[in-house]
Amino acid sequence: MNLWNLLRHITMKHFRLRKAQIFMAAAGICLGVTSIVSFGVVNKSILFSFEDSFNRVTGKAKLQITAAQSGFPESLLEKVQEIRGVEYAVPVIETDGMLVSGKERSIMILGVDVLVDTKIREYSLSGDSVDVPDPLLFLAKSDSILVTKTMADREGFIIDQKIQVQTVEGIKTLCIRGILNPEGPAKAMGGNLAIMDIYAAQMAFGKNGRIDRIDVSPRQGENLETVRQAILNVLPNGYMVDTPAGRTRQVEDMISRFQNDLNLVSYLAIFAGMYLIYNAVSISVVNRRREIGILRALGCLRRNIMLLFLGETLVISIIASSIGVGLGLLLANYLVGTFGKVISETYMRTSVSGIHITWLYPILGFASGIIASLMAALFPARASSLISPVSAIRSVPYTEESFFTARRLNLGGVFCLVLSGAIFAMYNFISDSHLTNMILLPIAQLMIAIGISLFIPAFLKWFVTIFNRFFSSMFGSAGRIAGLNLRKNLTRNAVAVSAVFFGIAVFVASAGYTHSVKESVLKWLDSMIIGDIVISSGHPGSSANAHSIPMPVDLSQQLKKVPGVLSVEPWRRVFLQYKGRRVLVSAASLARYSKYSSADTKQVVKNNKIRLLPDKDNVVVSEPFAAIFKVKKGDQITLPTPAGPVVFSVAGIVVDYTSDSGVIAMDINTYQRHWGDMLCNSFFLLVKPGAKVNDVRDEIQRQFGSDRKLYVLSALEFKNEIRKIMDDIFIFNYALNVITLTIACLGIIVALLASVLERTREIGTLRAIGMLRRQIYGVVVLESILMGLAGGILGSLAGMFAGWVNLEGFFIPNYGSAARYYLPFSAILWALFLSAGLSALAGMIPAQKAAKTNIVEALSYD
Amino acid sequence: MIQVLNVSKTYHHGQQEIYALNDISLKIEKSDFLSIMGPSGSGKSTLLNLIGGLDQPSNGQIFIDGQPIHGISDDQLTLIRRKRVGFIFQFFNLLPILNAVENVSLPLLLDGVPFSRIREKAIHLLESVGLGSRTEHRPEQLSGGEMQRVAIARALITDPAVILADEPTGNLDSHISEEILGLLKNLNQTGQTIVLVTHDSKAASFGKRIIRLKDGSITEDISLSESRA
Incomplete structure (x- = not known):
């Protein structure tokens, strides 16, 4: 109950007063949840679309016989038809064609035996097609084609219209003999489907005497597995006899690596969000030390102080996760087309028209957002409960009064890095890819990030020592005071530095992974594409x-x-x-x-x-x-x-x-x-x-x-086309880079703003003892730049390491392909430039304010 | 009744051990108004913090109404602070985000009492310290004297066994200081036990008894009622 009172009377007031910080923390988690929900829903929608199209094209068939894409002899059809448990076995040509006119759309062409195919699939012709009730008429004319109403409406096709379709034999003129109502197979592939007679399709698509598939409907009462075994017995080895559900599973398996890649992006996004929450709560704890001291003095229990910060985080994460779920669904709706294109180009044909929502991913995203936020807030929340009421209410300077002494921090850092190395070493001995990719990899990365971040006070000390010894004199008295100030409050400054560190580390890690995979593939491509001209159809x-x-x-x-x-x-x-x-x-x-x-x-x-x-x-x-x-x-x-x-x-x-x-x-x-x-x-x-x-x-x-x-391209143009596909594949990684960089930038600004505001009293003292306004300005900006640079340098190092772990620990085991780690030089330069530049910017506003502050007011600042 | 028996408090400065309080014994009767005086660093605030349960002694025992506040868990100590002790600080220590009535209500809010049930009492206490028209004002909208009155009202809301005031007038002008000390005296006359830490002898004279500290030891213990008599 008293916790409820604290949340109601204190938290809600802080929320109103610290809108920018709350927004920042919420934005990080919101982005993470958005990516989990959107990628999950898009994946599910693609699979649903596959399944739906399979089921529609499969019709009443309970089994499908397939082999190589080049087809198999149609003589096998008779063998299958003769099996006792088989009621119907119908041949199918399933191939790709392209409408030559208009937008040159790619379409799926089904070549069917019109005399028997209705036993498996039901076709409903639109009213305009009533003049072709006789399938024999369709058969008699080999240029006949049926198109779906969706396609006819989109392309403006009418009955008896002649259309040009790209086939293996070249451009072929076909006549629309009927328009299929949007039912059954005509709704498959978003209506991008046309029906031809099987013989005509064989001729047009270079499959004389071959078929792509046999759809089988067993006799009523027959056991499906018995029939399947009977079919396998009459076929040579290497043929697949599977149920439509089994084929969907194959697709699921086929695109699983791509999905893993997206999952990695989602988890990196939520990791970036966790850093923002950690950062926001840490800053909040530092800024509210006095408040914590007063509450403790007035009788607030330690655990309630901790629960207060966790409760605040819970409120933020519930709001952020709810918004994230909504945004995720919106984003999924927007992205599903691009994803479908990538899957179509790299795996197999699909046509995803909209999103298919199941509760799994919204719930997963919502829960991940809340759990990740609470985990991120746990450390600073616990630190808040350890604050001594006496030192807090007396406004003594923030000192390392906690459990975390410099020695313990360094030992903790070494422990985390060793643990990360051990997890990484275990990688090759664990065959469960879900365990390695979804659990061990994030833990290993987290350990790297935490491990290196624990060295921040030590690194900052070293960094400031170097600055004081070699560079401070270059900046006059401002340089010397800035160096002394930084050294004086290592723990407090380490919080601001860690804000920069985490943002830059995630950005450089993500950029390094993407850059390495892309460079590896492009270098391979350069060696593979031999020739001056590439022709494809x-x-x-x-x-x-x-x-x-x-x-x-x-x-x-x-x-x-x-x-x-x-x-x-x-x-x-x-x-x-x-x-x-x-x-x-x-x-x-x-x-x-x-x-x-x-x-x-x-x-x-x-x-x-x-x-x-x-x-x-x-x-x-x-x-x-x-x-x-x-x-x-x-x-x-x-x-x-x-x-x-x-x-x-x-x-x-x-x-x-x-x-x-x-x-x-x-x-x-x-x-x-x-x-x-x-x-x-x-x-x-x-x-x-x-x-x-x-x-x-x-x-x-x-x-x-x-x-x-024909697509006749020079080798360079061809490579550029491949680059475009790769850019599509990596669009979500690029999006992650933008997200993490944005989070890093905002994190830098908020952390340093908070750091400078906290020192208003100190700045007032400096003014009182005779420091010029421009000197105050210089000191604050210089300190900000130094903190930003320290975080940027350490973050870049951690990011390089984490990016390499991503590549070695994720890409190589996941895809089974060798890839070399390429340092993302431009990303690192950007990271250093932004960490220094944004820190300078972040310091300027409060520095200006500090320089103009009334000395008396500043000294009485509480 | 508050009993302090052979209490010491030491701090470590590197290898060196520094005595903030050295074997102090003291008894504060119910309805007493004790002023603790002494120069800076004499240990007066340390003693107050120990009596108030903000800190724990290195040696010795402290009891409030027979209940020990030494060697107990942090949670037990916190609950004693919440229910038995009222604090008044030199720098007021009000929460800037809360208005006057909320600041006064804070100790009971921490005890889980709904604000609707506290509000009336809090307003009544603010009226009693002369702030009936300032109940909705936040600390930044109040003067130093007004902030200290809010702190006094806050200290009273739990009907504590003792009010501990650490230099309550140290940040106020002489006129306002007298008003605040008058308020404390009035409270004492209603039976409230008060311990006041000050280095101002004029302020100390508002109490019934004065002890003087020097280098962590009591050097003088005077009963003003006796001396006045």
């Missing part, structure tokens, strides 16, 4: 192929005839199922690969030159593949091909960032021999010496542009 950088329509390999013969072209190399990227997971097969000419690739790839290829000859069944695999499937050099892996399983030898393990699901690279001839797939996704062209890249590019567009939509 869809989004040039799409590693998921969702927006890339393959081209016939034969096109290379025609391209070679273009004047100025020296060589043309095709590159095929295709996904297949390996041990229940989707992996990327990357097929190119190994001779070219060897000649121009990065040093480590070149070495692997050179060492295995004989074995990697196109007529040998050898592959090299990426580091994530080796990590996920525990494969070593010399192991054998069995891959599903249309002709049945084939054993390949692993000739080496290479760095390859194309897909975090794992990459199997092989010679394109080997790929064609086993998969019989004569398509490719890109061509890499070298131009003859003396020929101009732009001239060759223009000539290619002139010769082929009318037959198919």
Whole structure:
């Protein structure tokens, strides 16, 4: 009850008087909660969208048979249909097309057997389509296509309109024979879907005699697992027979690394928020020492003082978390489109139209905000309860009266750093990625931050000693007094320095992690992209192929005839199922690969030159593949091909960032021999010496542009496209950098403002004994700059360390890829510049006020 | 009744041990008005802090109405401060964020009593110290004398066994000082026990008894009622 009285009569009044500080603390937690809720809801919405689209496209099918993206022989259909428990087994072509006119939208094309497909999926044609009631008519005309009403309304399509669609065969003119009502499959992928006859789709998309999927509906009463086993028994190894729910799980697994990355961003954001709460409560405790002393003298228990500060934090965190949840949902609504684009470009096609709200993430965000705030407030709140009433009410200077002596602080710092190192060493021995990424990594980082922050008083002492010895005389009497003042109140000044420290540390850590991952990928890309011109028939950088329509390999013969072209190399990227997971097969000419690739790839290829000859069944695999499937050099892996399983030898393990699901690279001839797939996704062209890249590019567009939509880019333009995708992927990391830097800036200003205001009486004394106004101004600003610089330097060091831990402890285990730590020099320079500059700014206003203060008033300041 | 038995208080300054109080014994009867005098550093505030339970003696025993306030837990000591002791400080020590009536109510608010039940008593106490028209004013809107009156009202709100006043007029002019000391004298005449620390002999003369401290020891103990008689 007495706590309630304290909260009501004291806390509420402080809230009204310290609006800026309260706002700052609340803003930090609010941002953290916002990111947890928004990223969580967006992730859930994407998965929901996948699930919804799967279910709509799957219809009544209870099982789906899939293999490589290049398809499998349609002869398998009969085998499946003959299984006793199978009622219906219908073939499906599921591929990508692109509307050539308008905004060149990418669409999903379903090729179905219109005579039997209605047993699985229900199609409802709109009123305008009543003149095509007969599916046979649809069949008879191979240029027929059905589009959804959503697409028709958006693009202005009408019945019998001829539209141009980019296919494997080039630009094809198709006739709209019907418009599907927004029901069943027509609502999948946000309506970006069209239906063709399966035979026409096979022809148009280079899948003659192949299908992508068989949808199976078992007989009533049949056990699903029995039917599944029966299907597996008649199929060669390597085929996937799964339920739609199982396929959703695969997607969940596939994008889990991306989600982990976002979770890391969320937790860093909440960590930054925790620092603000810690900072706000610490400053509050220092500023309210006298109040605490009075309350203690009047009979307030120690625990109630602690509970008072925790209660204040609870009130702030409830308000901040509630606002954070609301903002998170708003942000999720805004971000879901960008996320969907990133997932579509890097993993697989999706179309997310809106957010899908479940209670999990709002509750998780709300609870995290409150728990993180209370944890952050615990230390300063406990320190508040240890304040002696006698010293507080007598206004004796703030001294190190607490448990935390300099020796104990240094020992604590060493302990935290050793603990962080031990956690980090444990990393490689723990296989549970949730435990490592979600619990151990944040703890290790927290230990680094706390460990280094405990050295702040010692560092400040050293820093001020250096300043006093070598630099103070350069600033005259202001420099000497500033140095003495800083040394005099190390603990109090350490609070302000720690404010700068934490903000800068989180900023530099986040910037270092992002910069290192990006630089590693870009440097790899520089070594991979060999050629002067890159040609693709869809989004040039799409590693998921969702927006890339393959081209016939034969096109290379025609391209070679273009004047100025020296060589043309095709590159095929295709996904297949390996041990229940989707992996990327990357097929190119190994001779070219060897000649121009990065040093480590070149070495692997050179060492295995004989074995990697196109007529040998050898592959090299990426580091994530080796990590996920525990494969070593010399192991054998069995891959599903249309002709049945084939054993390949692993000739080496290479760095390859194309897909975090794992990459199997092989010679394109080997790929064609086993998969019989004569398509490719890109061509890499070298131009003859003396020929101009732009001239060759223009000539290619002139010769082929009318037959198919081609993206003909110079190598530099291609790399820039990849950079754009990477910028999209890292947009949330950049957002985090901005958030942490903003928090750091605000933290610096508030901490130093509080520090200077607290010293009004001291400043009055200096004025009374004859210090000039400009000298007071100089002293206060100089002290602010020195505190800011001390925090900035230590924060940058901690940030570099924490960024490296993020990379080694998170990125490498999470993605299974090697990445090198690159120092974020520009971020560090910014950090130092801002910590000194903002501290100077933060000092100027109170310095001006202090310089103008009436001496008598200042001396009586209480 | 307050009993101080063989109390010492030492502080450590590096290796050196400094006696703030040295083996002091003292008895303060109910309804007494004791003035403690002495030069700066003589130990008068230290003695007051020990009697008030703000600090603990290094040696010796202290009792308020037979209840020990030495060697007990911090929580027990805090509750004694809250319920049995009223403090008046030289620099008033009012909370600047609270108005006069809230400052007066603070000790009972800490005891969990709802403000609605305290308010009337707090206003009555403010009226009794002549601040009936200033109840809603915050400390910054009050003069030094008015702030000290609020502090007196605050000290009285729990009906304490003793009021401890540490240089209550040290920050006030002579006219206001007399008013404040008059208020304390009036309170004493109603039976309130008061211990006053001062270095001003005029202020000390408002009490019934004076003790003088020097270097942590009592050098003189005079009963003014006897001497006046």
